[in-house]
Structures are given as C-alpha cells and as structure tokens.
Amino acid sequence: MAKKILIIDDDPNIVTYLEDIFQDNGYATCKATDGADAMDVVRSERPDLITLDLEMPKEWGPRFYRQLSQDEEFGGIPVIVISGLAGNKYAIPKAVASFTKPFDREELLKVVKETLGE
Amino acid sequence: MIVASESIVVATVDVEHGQVLARVLAEHGFRPVLCRCTEVARTLHEVRPRLLILGHCRQDGEALLRDILQQFPRIRVIALLEPGETEQGLDLLDAGASDILVKPVGERALSIAVKRALDILDLQEQCDIVREKNKILRMSQQMCRQLFDEVPCYISVQNKDWRIVRANRHFKEDFGDCLGEHCYEIYKHRTHPCPNCPVEATFADGLMHQTEEVVTTRSGQQRIVLTMTAPIRDENGNIVEVMELSTDISQIRELQSRLTSLGLFIGSISHGVRGMLTALDGGMYRLEKGIETGDMDRIRSGVELVKLMVARIRNSVLEMLYYSKERELNIQHIDVRSFAESVANFVEPKAEKHGIAFQRDFSQDLGQVSLDPEVISSGLVNILENAVDACIDDEAKPHHEVVFAVSATAHEVCFAVRDNGTGMDRQTQEKMFSLFFSSKGSRGTGLGLYIANDVVQQHGGRIEVQSALGEGTEFRVFLPRQPRVQPAPAS
Numbered sequence: 052m053a054k055k056i057l058i059i060d061d062d063p064n065i066v067t068y069l070e071d072i073f074q075d076n077g078y079a080t081c082k083a084t085d086g087a088d089a090m091d092v093v094r095s096e097r098p099d100l101i102t103l104d105l106e107m108p109k110e111w112g113p114r115f116y117r118q119l120s121q122d123e124e125f126g127g128i129p130v131i132v133i134s135g136l137a138g139n140k141y142a143i144p145k146a147v148a149s150f151t152k153p154f155d156r157e158e159l160l161k162v163v164k165e166t167l168g169e
Numbered sequence: 170m171i172v173a174s175e176s177i178v179v180a181t182v183d184v185e186h187g188q189v190l191a192r193v194l195a196e197h198g199f200r201p202v203l204c205r206c207t208e209v210a211r212t213l214h215e216v217r218p219r220l221l222i223l224g225h226c227r228q229d230g231e232a233l234l235r236d237i238l239q240q241f242p243r244i245r246v247i248a249l250l251e252p253g254e255t256e257q258g259l260d261l262l263d264a265g266a267s268d269i270l271v272k273p274v275g276e277r278a279l280s281i282a283v284k285r286a287l288d289i290l291d292l293q294e295q296c297d298i299v300r301e302k303n304k305i306l307r308m309s310q311q312m313c314r315q316l317f318d319e320v321p322c323y324i325s326v327q328n329k330d331w332r333i334v335r336a337n338r339h340f341k342e343d344f345g346d347c348l349g350e351h352c353y354e355i356y357k358h359r360t361h362p363c364p365n366c367p368v369e370a371t372f373a374d375g376l377m378h379q380t381e382e383v384v385t386t387r388s389g390q391q392r393i394v395l396t397m398t399a400p401i402r403d404e405n406g407n408i409v410e411v412m413e414l415s416t417d418i419s420q421i422r423e424l425q426s427r428l429t430s431l432g433l434f435i436g437s438i439s440h441g442v443r444g445m446l447t448a449l450d451g452g453m454y455r456l457e458k459g460i461e462t463g464d465m466d467r468i469r470s471g472v473e474l475v476k477l478m479v480a481r482i483r484n485s486v487l488e489m490l491y492y493s494k495e496r497e498l499n500i501q502h503i504d505v506r507s508f509a510e511s512v513a514n515f516v517e518p519k520a521e522k523h524g525i526a527f528q529r530d531f532s533q534d535l536g537q538v539s540l541d542p543e544v545i546s547s548g549l550v551n552i553l554e555n556a557v558d559a560c561i562d563d564e565a566k567p568h569h570e571v572v573f574a575v576s577a578t579a580h581e582v583c584f585a586v587r588d589n590g591t592g593m594d595r596q597t598q599e600k601m602f603s604l605f606f607s608s609k610g611s612r613g614t615g616l617g618l619y620i621a622n623d624v625v626q627q628h629g630g631r632i633e634v635q636s637a638l639g640e641g642t643e644f645r646v647f648l649p650r651q652p653r654v655q656p657a658p659a660s
Contacts (some may be wrong), residue, residue: 062444062447062448064448064451064452064474064477064478065444065447065448065451067451067455067474068447068448068450068452068454069451069452070452070456071451071454071455071458075458135441135442135444135447151443152443152444152446152447153443153447153449153450154447155444156454161398162449
C-alpha cells in the first residue's frame with residue numbers, strides 16, 4: 052500500500068503542486084489548509100509523513116508541531132518544513148528537513164524517499 | 170626700552186661742544202655718532218638712530234628740523250639753543266622737536282632729556298604694537314563673526330537655564346531673533362527641556378554630545394538635524410555656556426528612508442513572492458508532465474496556473490516599483506460617496522468590535538473626484554484605524570466615537586476623521602509623518618502616516634491635523650477634484 056503524505060499549506064496552488072509531485076511518484080496524499088484543522092486530518096488519515104508550511108492564517112506551523120509532537124499516537128510522524136520564511140530551520144529544529152520556497156523538487160523527493168525508507 | 174648701546178647722532182657746529190656731549194653720552198652707555206650739521210642727513214641715513222641731538226646749526230634751524238622730520242618721521246630730536254633764544258626754542262618745538270636744551274648743557278639735563286626722549290619712543294613703539302594687535306584682533310573677530318554667521322548650520326549658545334545667549338545668522342533666519350528664549354521652546358515648541366538633552370549632558374560632564382532631532386522652524390517647516398554640543402569655559406575652566414551646532418540632514422534622511430522603506434517593503438512581500446514562485450513552479454511542473462504524458466487537461470490547467478502566477482508576480486513587481494517611485498498614480502474618475510462608503514466599510518467592524526461608535530457624516534452632492542483609489546483608500550483606512558486605536562487606548566472616557574465626515578467644494582474634497590481618543594502632544598504631532606515614528610510602541614511600524622502623507626502630497630493634496638492631549642484628534646485630508654500630480658521627492 053502506498054505511503055501517505057499530509058500536505059499542510061494555506062496556498063491551494065502549492066498544495067496542488069505538492070500533490071502532483073507526490074502522486075506522480077507513487078505516494079498517496081491528503082491535505083490541510085491550516086494548522087488548526089491539521090490535527091484532525093492526522094487522526095483521520097494517519098499519514099506517514101507531513102510537509103508543513105509555517106506561516107498560515109489561523110494557526111501557524113510551530114504550534115501545530117508542538118501539538119503533534121505531544122500526541123502519544125502520532126508524535127513520531129516525521130515532518131518536513133516547506134516555508135517562505137528565511138531561516139525556517141530554526142522554527143522547528145526537530146524537522147527531518149527544511150526547504151525554503153521556491154524549493155528544489157528533486158531534493159525534496161530525495162528527502163521524502165529517504166525518510167519513508169524507499 | 171632704552172638700549173644702552175644704542176646710537177645717538179649728535180650734530181653741532183661747535184665741534185668741541187659736540188665732543189663734550191658725546192663723552193657724556195658714552196659714559197651713560199650710548200654710542201654717540203658725531204657729525205657736522207651739513208652732514209646730518211647722510212649720517213642719519215647711515216646710522217638710522219632713534220634720537221638726534223641737533224645743535225644750533227644755522228639761522229633757519231627750524232627749516233632743517235622740518236626737513237629732517239620729513240625724511241625720518243619717527244626720529245626724536247633734542248634741539249640745542251643759545252641762551253636767550255626762547256622764541257627760536259618755541260619755534261623748534263612747534264616744528265616737531267621733542268625737547269629743547271639751553272647751552273651750556275649740563276650732564277644731568279642731557280641725561281634727563283635723552284631718557285625722556287627714549288621713554289617716549291618706547292611708549293610709541295608699544296602703542297604701535299598695541300595698534301597692530303588691535304587690528305589683528307578686529308580682523309579675527311570679524312572673521313569669527315563671519316564664520317559663525319555663514320557656516321551652513323544652526324549655531325546657538327545656551328546658558329545653564331537653557332536660554333539662548335548667542336545665535337548665528339542661519340539660526341536667526343529660520344527660528345527668529347530669539348535671544349533670551351529657551352532653546353526647547355524655539356527648536357521644539359516644548360514647555361519643558363527635552364529628554365536626553367545634549368546641552369544638559371555637556372554642562373554635566375564637559376564632553377561633546379551628539380543627538381538627532383526633529384526641529385520646527387518658525388515657518389512651520391520640519392528639519393531633521395544632527396546636533397552636537399561643546400562646552401564653553403571661562404578663564405578658570407568652569408563651563409559657563411554650551412554651544413549647540415545643528416546640521417540639517419533632512420535630505421540624507423529622506424534618501425535613507427526611501428531606501429529603508431523599499432527594504433522593508435521587499436522584506437514584507439518576500440514571503441508572498443516566494444509562495445508565488447513556488448506556485449509558478451507547480452504550474453510549470455503540471456505543464457511539463459502534461460506534455461510528457463499527452464494529457465491535455467493537465468496542460469490546460471498548467472497554463473492557467475502559470476498565467477495566474479505571472480499576473481500576481483507582475484502586480485507585486487509593480488507595487489515594488491511604486492515604492493521605488495517609478496510607479497505612476499493610477500488616477501480614476503470615481504464617485505466620492507461610494508468611495509467613502511467603501512473606506513468606512515473597511516474600518517467600521519473594527520470600531521464596533523471595541524464598542525466605539527462609528528459615524529458616517531457625508532454631505533449631499535459630493536460629486537466625483539479623480540484619484541488613485543487604491544493608494545488613497547489605504548491612506549484613509551490608516552488614518553481611520555489610528556483613530557480607532559486612539560479610542561481603544563484612551564481609558565479616561567466612558568464613551569468613544571469616531572466620525573468619518575466627507576464634504577466638498579467646487580475644487581476639493583475633504584475627508585475628515587475625528588475621534589475623542591487619547592489625542593497627541595505637540596511633539597507627536599510634529600513627528601507623526603516621519604518615517605518609522607510611531608507612538609504605538611511595538612504595535613506601530615512608523616510607516617502608515619508617512620505613506621498616507623506621501624500619497625496625498627502626490628495628488629497635490631494636504632493633510633491638516635488638530636489635536637489636544639486627552640481630548641482627541643481631527644485629521645482633515647484635502648484632495649483636489651483634479652489631482653495636481655506632484656513629482657516624486659528627490660530620492
């Protein structure tokens with residue numbers, strides 16, 4: 052069964068882009084448009100990996116990450132930060148990787164494959 | 170001062186008498202040079218003495234004396250007379266002799282006369298030196314005054330009570346002849362000394378201090394000045410006054426603020442631009458994959474996405490150009506009332522949320538106006554939001570209201586924003602349009618009113634402000650019905 056990636060980003064065009072990339076490479080995807088809804092999606096979709104934007108209107112990425120990491124069941128899901136903020140690697144130090152938009156597609160796919168063990 | 174070895178010429182007809190006089194002079198340490206009356210001019214040329222003892226040379230001794238004094242105006246002459254020649258003696262004194270001695274000349278009389286003549290010569294020389302020094306002093310004073318007045322900055326000298334005791338021309342031109350007034354009143358229209366006053370600091374530690382200030386000239390113009398202070402000490406080294414030298418750096422700051430504003434703007438839009446570029450990548454990816462797989466739907470949606478992102482990026486670049494002053498105003502002919510309604514609609518919810526009454530007071534027949542609705546509405550929204558903030562911050566009154574009044578004449582439209590919030594002190598009023606000046610602490614960026622003022626001025630309009638601390642503020646934005654578009658400030 053295909054591994055599932057949760058895409059959290061408030062920009063629908065970027066969500067579509069990430070869906071395209073991951074689906075073209077054989078992954079299943081699901082999405083959340085802000086940090087506030089994302090925890091519900093995690094519980095219902097049980098993703099294997101999360102890509103996380105930092106600046107979102109309702110609740111910003113680091114707060115979601117704090118919630119996620121404190122969750123007993125889902126706290127171990129690896130997170131890749133994809134954000135327009137410079138220096139974003141300092142926002143979530145425990146993230147698997149941090150990409151600044153616009154990101155290198157091949158590099159992102161490489162990290163995803165390594166993380167998901169393929 | 171008498172130089173003992175100095176030469177004194179003795180010119181007589183009677184050689185023996187001359188030799189006696191010479192011996193006496195030599196005994197007193199002088200170097201007498203004897204000559205005949207006929208040789209007196211040549212001898213004086215050779216010896217250049219300060220003193221001449223002139224014997225009874227000929228009948229017209231007076232003419233000879235005049236002749237000598239004409240050639241050697243600084244020489245002093247002691248004339249020798251035969252007994253009974255009182256009249257001739259007076260004539261000689263009249264002709265310029267400094268003294269007369271009657272023959273036979275005793276040693277004491279000669280000694281007194283020579284000493285007196287040389288004392289007078291010394292005094293004369295000292296007078297000459299003093300006169301010369303006075304001349305140099307006058308010239309120096311004049312030069313100092315000229316430098317003080319012409320130096321292209323404001324110079325004022327303050328005493329310990331912050332009163333201006335001296336000021337240069339440039340200062341007087343822009344701030345008036347205000348000697349005796351307090352510097353903080355004249356420069357800043359304050360009632361108390363400024364916080365962190367550099368004059369006070371220099372009085373305290375005797376060191377130079379530097380600050381940057383916004384001052385207001387008597388014609389109401391604001392200048393950003395770099396102020397330096399230096400102590401003025403009395404002869405005992407006590408600081409009695411402090412000199413304040415202020416250089417107008419408004420143009421430099423204007424340029425800096427433009428650049429900083431551009432930097433801030435780029436910083437603020439960079440997050441959005443990064444998102445747009447990523448989405449553009451997404452469109453390109455979709456397009457490429459569509460072409461690879463021959464999927465027309467994917468190609469079509471890819472092209473749509475690319476077009477959308479290119480349009481957004483284009484707008485962002487245009488906005489950036491506006492901040493770098495290369496974007497022209499997008500003047501549109503619009504209905505004043507509906508424009509005012511849309512501006513009010515933007516702010517009203519915020520006022521209501523905080524329990525502040527928001528009133529629209531729009532005159533009938535407001536007509537049409539030509540303006541750039543985007544930039545003017547953001548300026549007006551900024552002023553209205555400031556009014557709401559001033560009400561939120563005011564804890565003194567139980568009821569607050571913001572009135573948005575719009576009126577018009579044949580030539581201009583006036584958008585007035587009145588609030589009964591905190592009001593502003595004079596200093597805040599003077600600084601409020603400066604870049605990065607904010608009275609809101611960390612809540613303000615110091616950009617809002619700066620940009621509002623900038624765009625109103627670009628339309629050929631103006632902003633008038635009336636405010637009283639604790640009572641409230643009224644902003645009135647006047648815009649001509651037809652904008653007289655102003656050139657961008659030099660930057």
